Amino acid sequence: MTEPSIFTRILDGEIPAEILAETDRLFALRDIAPQAPVHLLVIPKTAEYRTVAELAAGDPALLAEMIAFAAELAAANTHDGDFRLVFNSGPNAGQTVFHVHAHVLAGGLTEKSVGA
Numbered sequence: 001m002t003e004p005s006i007f008t009r010i011l012d013g014e015i016p017a018e019i020l021a022e023t024d025r026l027f028a029l030r031d032i033a034p035q036a037p038v039h040l041l042v043i044p045k046t047a048e049y050r051t052v053a054e055l056a057a058g059d060p061a062l063l064a065e066m067i068a069f070a071a072e073l074a075a076a077n078t079h080d081g082d083f084r085l086v087f088n089s090g091p092n093a094g095q096t097v098f099h100v101h102a103h104v105l106a107g108g109l110t111e112k113s114v115g116a
């Protein structure tokens with residue numbers, strides 16, 4: 001057994017955090033170290049998938065749910081609904097939590113950088 005991820009521990013109430021919104025299969029948090037005026041995380045409740053590629057192969061409908069949820073959150077948290085979606089995949093791409101999650105970045109992002 002591997003240790004539960006930080007996101008599973010938040011979902012289970014072991015670590016305090018405000019859950020901004022949730023569906024039956026997803027939840028959203030504000031990133032603790034925001035890299036943009038709006039920086040949210042969309043996270044599947046299951047920790048079964050480590051990366052977006054694993055999720056796409058294993059449950060593409062859940063990936064589509066993540067994207068729809070990200071759009072709803074961006075609409076609720078920005079004036080224009082525009083957002084950038086980032087999935088860091090692998091340690092050399094900046095991934096630190098190996099429980100798949102999308103970064104939803106918004107608010108005055110005009111540069112073309114792909115980094116979170």
Ligand code: 5GP
Pocket residue numbers: 006015017029030031032033034041087088094095096097098
């Ligand atoms: P990654 O680096 O894996 O793409 O993204 C993990 C993200 O989780 C980071 O942006 C980091 O700031 C965020 N994070 C790590 N621990 C916590 C926490 O306890 N609460 C919240 N809200 N975000 C966290």
